Amino acid sequence: MGKSSLINRLSKEERSVVDSVAGTTVDPVDSLVTLGGEQWRFVDTAGLRRKVNTASGTEYYASLRTEAAIEAAEVAVVLLAADEVISEQDQRVITQVIEAGRALVIAFNKWDTLDEDRHAQLEREIDRDLARIQWASRVNISAVTGRGVNKLADHLKTALAGWETRVPTAELNTFIRALVQETPPPARGGRAPKIKYxxxxxxxxxxxxxxSTGFLEAGYRRFLERKLREQFGFHGTPIDVSVKVRETKARERKG
Incomplete structure (x- = not known):
């Protein structure tokens, strides 16, 4: 219970069926909602309770439709129950959003029901289980009472802005040159690769x-991603850093 309640709260009418049993929604339900002075199309997708390869029948096809809805979206709001532990299924949906390259907002529902112990426990879970998406936009809400829901628009806009950010090439390379000079890539096979562009x-x-003139270790690519975020933002969006190795002309002639 949560996603349908949120849709109903946003649309100010009963567009989605609300049930005390999680996963009641099977087919994605589209709703046009005015939020923060703009119109948004929300899709209330099926809750995923099992892995696709262990689901059967209706739930299997619901999971495929949810995956298709993520692919069609620009920004995904992953609704987590603040009063429950972050589950494997929650992680799986987040992974789907990242792999689809969509902007991401994490909304913690039922935030108003937490006592001090659960609040502290949840913060530890976030540090442990959501460390890979520290860049995601986070908002605390209550779909039932409406608390914090009005903040959702700003988080959606922030995530989309990060998703659409383009850094001018000259500015990007000026930053990277200074960064590499301060922290060059580690040597590999006795030779340190050089980033050309x-x-x-x-x-x-x-x-x-x-x-680059050589392969860049995964750790250094993560370092580049972290520094790009620190410099240019990209709040609320995954970013991808890939490497193309180009031999230097001297080494080409030698070969």
Whole structure:
């Protein structure tokens, strides 16, 4: 229970069936909602309770429709029950959103029901289980009372702004040159790769291509991603950093 209640709260009418049993919604339900002075199309998707390969019948097809709804979206609001532990299924939906390259808002529902112990426990769960998405926009709400729901529009706009951000090439490379000079890539096989050039290949989500004379370790790519976020924001969106290796002319002639 939560997603349908939120849709009904936003639309100010009973558009989605609300039931005390989680996962009542089977088919995605579209609702046009005015929020923060703009019109948004919300899709109330099916709750995913099992892995697709262990689900059967109605639930299996519901999971496929949910996946299709994520692919069709620009920003996904993943609603987590603040009074329950962050589950494997929650993590799976978040992974689907990231892999689809969609902007992401994490909404903690039933926030107003937490006592001090659960609040402290939840913060520990967030630090442990959501560390990979520290960039995601977070909002605390109550779908039943409406508390915090009016803040959702700002979080959606922030996530979409990050999702559509493009950094000018000259500014990007000036930043990367200074960064690499301060913290160069680690040597590999006795030779340190050199980053020659970086370009932003795409937006929605932002994708960067690093042209280097050698392979860049995963840890260094994560370092680049973290520094790009610190410098340019990208709040609420996944970003992708890929590497293209280009041999230097001297090494090409030698070969």
């Amino acid at each position: 970086v370009t932003q290949a795409d937006v929605r989500p932002p994708r960067f291509v690093v042209f």
